[in-house]
Amino acid sequence: MFKEKRKLKRIASNVHVGFCKQQVDKDTESYFQGIAKDCGLSGMFLTTEHLMPKGSIVSLDFQFTDINGDSVEIQAQAVVRWTQRFRNPKGMGLEFFEFNGLGDRNFEECLQQLLE
Numbered sequence: 001m002f003k004e005k006r007k008l009k010r011i012a013s014n015v016h017v018g019f020c021k022q023q024v025d026k027d028t029e030s031y032f033q034g035i036a037k038d039c040g041l042s043g044m045f046l047t048t049e050h051l052m053p054k055g056s057i058v059s060l061d062f063q064f065t066d067i068n069g070d071s072v073e074i075q076a077q078a079v080v081r082w083t084q085r086f087r088n089p090k091g092m093g094l095e096f097f098e099f100n101g102l103g104d105r106n107f108e109e110c111l112q113q114l115l116e
Contacts, residue, residue: 016035018033019046037089044078047089047091057079073101079097
């Protein structure tokens with residue numbers, strides 16, 4: 001039987017996420033979309049056909065409406081820890097290391113609002 005090894009709880013989600021691989025030359029960045037699945041405070045599985053190599057740094061954009069009805073955009077930086085190429089859904093396991101746009105919110109509150 002499968003034993004959960006994660007220290008932090010994960011939330012099943014279907015949030016659309018824009019992302020790109022960080023480049024030194026910003027003019028050559030390519031932007032893609034994926035869907036966040038199995039998202040938690042430390043990372044997520046991002047389903048996408050546009051896989052990045054393990055160790056790549058990616059920039060992520062989430063958008064949601066907060067409890068006041070305001071549109072909030074959060075940017076996150078993550079590192080690709082693993083990829084799933086040969087099974088469906090295709091995607092990448094990402095580990096977060098930086099967030100912008102949270103203001104005075106914590107990411108756990110933002111995750112809950114993304115799912116509502």
